Every structure is written in C-alpha cells, then in structure tokens.
Amino acid sequence: MTETNTTLLDAKDNTLKGWLQHRLSDERYQHSLGAQKKAFEIAQNFKLTPVECEKAAIAGLLHDCAKLMSPNALIEACNQMNLPITDEDKISPQTLHPFVGAEWVRQELGIADEEILNAIRYHTTGRQGMSTVEKVVYIADKIEENTRNPLYTQKITALFNFKDPNTLDKVCLYILDSTITFLIEKRQVIHTRTIEARNDLVNQLKEQRHLVNKQ
Ligand SMILES: [Fe+2]
Numbered sequence: 340m341t342e343t344n345t346t347l348l349d350a351k352d353n354t355l356k357g358w359l360q361h362r363l364s365d366e367r368y369q370h371s372l373g374a375q376k377k378a379f380e381i382a383q384n385f386k387l388t389p390v391e392c393e394k395a396a397i398a399g400l401l402h403d404c405a406k407l408m409s410p411n412a413l414i415e416a417c418n419q420m421n422l423p424i425t426d427e428d429k430i431s432p433q434t435l436h437p438f439v440g441a442e443w444v445r446q447e448l449g450i451a452d453e454e455i456l457n458a459i460r461y462h463t464t465g466r467q468g469m470s471t472v473e474k475v476v477y478i479a480d481k482i483e484e485n486t487r488n489p490l491y492t493q494k495i496t497a498l499f500n501f502k503d504p505n506t507l508d509k510v511c512l513y514i515l516d517s518t519i520t521f522l523i524e525k526r527q528v529i530h531t532r533t534i535e536a537r538n539d540l541v542n543q544l545k546e547q548r549h550l551v552n553k554q
C-alpha cells in the first residue's frame with residue numbers, strides 16, 4: 340500500500356470514527372473499535388481480498404451505530420425510513436437496530452456498497468446465504484477483544500483453522516447454535532432469520548462433506 344493510500348484510508352477512518360463516536364456510549368464505541376480490528380484481522384487471516392478486508396473493517400466499525408436507540412425510537416425510525424417490521428421484530432425491537440443503522444450509514448455517510456450494508460443489516464441474526472464479509476463481521480461482533488467475554492473469544496478463536504475453507508461456516512454455525520441454545524434456555528423468541536441462517540449452514544456443510552466423500 341502506498342503512503343498516499345494509507346493517508347486517504349486513515350482520513351476516511353477518522354471521519355467514520357468521528358461520526359460514530361457521538362452516537363454511542365464509550366463502552367459501545369470501544370466494542371465497535373474492537374469489532375473493526377477483529378473483522379480486519381479475520382478477513383486478512385482468511386486471505387480475503389484487500390477490498391473485502393476494508394469492507395469488513397468498515398462494517399465492523401459501524402455495525403452498532405443505532406444500538407443505543409430505544410425500542411420505540413427504532414420502530415418510529417423504521418416507519419419513517421419505510422423499513423419493514425415483522426411480528427418478531429415487534430416482540431424484540433432490538434433486532435431492528437442493524438437495519439436502522441445500515442440506513443443511517445447509507446443516508447448520512449453516503450456508503451452505498453451493499454456488501455457493507457448487508458454485513459451491518461445481518462450482524463445480529465445472520466441470514467440464509469450470508470456473504471464472506473457478512474460472516475466475518477457476524478463473528479467479529481461476537482468475539483472482539485475490547486468488551487466481549489475473553490473465555491468465549493478464546494473458545495471461538497480455537498475453532499479457527501485457516502487452512503480449512505469451511506472454517507468461517509463452521510464458526511458461524513457454532514455461534515448460531517450457542518445463540519439458539521441461549522435463547523431457548525431463556526425462553527425467548529428466536530428470529531426466523533437466525534434459524535434460516537443455521538439451517539443454511541448445516542446444509543452447506545453437509546454438501547461439502549458429501550463432495551469430499553465422493554472424491
Ligand atoms: Fe448489534
């Protein structure tokens with residue numbers, strides 16, 4: 340990377356951080372910085388392209404920009420922005436913060452890249468057919484090192500095998516399974532997208548095993 344590029348990237352990064360910082364508590368801002376760092380690190384370790392690494396870092400930084408909004412404010416913002424609200428969202432409106440956040444990022448920062456916006460939109464529930472950048476941001480959010488439980492981070496990090504092309508799927512599946520188990524234990528609603536994301540990964544990994552066995 341040339342010096343000019345580094346300077347430009349730093350300038351962009353500082354602009355995004357300035358925009359983000361006054362929307363969040365200090366703890367949530369530290370979580371965002373941690374997610375940015377972790378997303379970039381995972382993307383690099385899995386040899387994503389430089390553009391994908393940058394997208395993962397930007398989405399990691401901005402993913403929780405609407406996290407501090409109250410349930411009523413989220414529903415109101417969705418109505419104003421014409422964002423759909425499902426019955427499950429009405430039960431737990433916090434699942435709307437990624438969608439409101441992505442819309443802010445699009446409208447206020449002028450970021451139109453759908454891969455970045457989707458990584459923000461689906462960082463909480465996951466979804467069927469996640470892109471590689473979406474998976475990286477989904478994982479980074481759960482294991483960043485500034486605010487997340489270090490034992491959980493260590494447990495997930497131990498699952499990474501950078502030589503296994505299916506590792507991101509396996510790690511996402513592990514996190515989805517533990518999230519679903521947690522929600523069942525707490526007798527809470529599981530968002531349909533979370534179940535769809537989980538089933539999709541189970542099927543994909545089954546297909547991969549099938550292909551390997553056939554060789
Ligand atoms: Fe979030």
Ligand SMILES: [Fe+2]
Pocket residue numbers: 370374402403480
């Ligand atoms: Fe987060």
